[in-house]
Amino acid sequence: MNTNTTASDVSSGAGRAARFxxxxxxxxxxxxxxxxxxxxxxxxxxxxxxxxxxxxxxxxxxxxxxxxxxxxxxxxxxxxxxxxxxxxxxxxxxxxxxxxxxxxxxxxxxxxxxxTFRFGDRVTFRTVVNPVHSVPPPPGSPPKTRGTRVPHTRPEHVKGWFVRRLQPPGEPAIAPDGVTRIGADADTDRIAVRMLPTVSSPAPHKGLRIARAEIKGTLTVTDPTAFVAALARGIGHARAYSCGLILVR
Missing domain, CATH: 3.30.70.1200 (Crispr-associated protein; domain 1)
Incomplete structure (x- = not known):
């Protein structure tokens, strides 16, 4: 999506509002x-x-x-x-x-x-995500060997996955560990997580298994431009398989 169209700052001040x-x-x-x-x-x-x-x-x-x-x-x-x-x-x-x-x-x-979203706006949200984390390759693996993506299977771990992507006021859109944040913060005690059935595909896509979890709650916008980018681009992996869309109202 053209972020110049969907994440443009408006006249109220750079970074204080963005249009989706x-x-x-x-x-x-x-x-x-x-x-x-x-x-x-x-x-x-x-x-x-x-x-x-x-x-x-x-x-x-x-x-x-x-x-x-x-x-x-x-x-x-x-x-x-x-x-x-x-x-x-x-x-x-x-x-x-x-x-x-x-x-x-x-x-x-x-x-x-x-x-148009402004700093401090509150929205309710629902998203289905593919909550995975990367496990480093075993010692002795060839150079440039990639880690393995492993899904989280417990709600508390999924909540932790999502909390890492929250953006408290004044924090940058990219976390120190490289995670892209969503331009919003939340009361983590009020985030609800429900594990969903894994979806898969038979031949010729054997091995395709998408772990899924539903996350609901209320967000407070802290970085409108980053928030609009998250709405437009989605979050996490498996966005081609109906994960990552953040629906708000």
């Missing part, structure tokens, strides 16, 4: 339809469903089209009503005509978001 502009769509789909059912059991197919709303905006084979179009998503399932509720955010308008009409339980709801 995005398109959001709520898709309510029939979880019993085969098109939708495939997305629920295959994380890669869910990714394709999300990306199907943006045909023609970038050339085929272009690197990282999701990030270039500012696409983030999050979903929940209502088992009682057999509904998949999918929220898709982007910097470009979406076209959902490629989703079979019979798979749509309701017409897509489109929302143009244009909101």
């Amino acid at each position: 502009v995005a398109a959001q769509t709520l898709l309510t789909l029939d979880a019993r339809h085969p098109f939708v059912g495939k997305s629920l059991i295959d994380a890669q197919d869910m990714h394709r469903t999300v990306m199907s709303g943006f045909p023609g905006w970038v050339d085929d084979g272009s690197p990282d089209p999701r990030a270039r179009m500012g696409i983030l998503s999050a979903w929940t399932v209502d088992l009682r009503q057999a509904r998949l509720n999918l929220v898709v955010q982007s910097s470009l308008p979406a076209d959902w005509s490629g989703i079979p009409r019979a798979a749509r339980a309701e017409r897509p709801e489109h929302l143009a978001v244009d909101r």
Whole structure:
């Protein structure tokens, strides 16, 4: 997403306010339809469903089209009503005509978001994240060997993962350990964490397993520009697989 558009400081003073502009769509789909059912059991197919709303905006084979179009998503399932509720955010308008009409339980709801956030604003939020930490390679590994990403599996560890990304007033947007902060602080005692089922993908994506956790609470904006960047870009890993989108109201 073009941060000059979505994270621009406004006239109240540099760094004291920033504007967030995005398109959001709520898709309510029939979880019993085969098109939708495939997305629920295959994380890669869910990714394709999300990306199907943006045909023609970038050339085929272009690197990282999701990030270039500012696409983030999050979903929940209502088992009682057999509904998949999918929220898709982007910097470009979406076209959902490629989703079979019979798979749509309701017409897509489109929302143009244009909101200015100021220092001290309070918002309630919900996000689904992929809470992982890196384990260094074992001693004796070849040079430049990367560490292994290991998911947190306990709510208290997920909360710690999120708290590291909070930004108390006066703190920089990048923490001393290199973690990118979200431009907001919170009462950590009031942050709620719920572990969610892992999603995966069969062949040819064997080994793809995305650990997930839902985090809810209230945020106080401390760095509007950094906060808008977090809203636009998402947080953490697996953003191509419906993790990292911060929904606020």
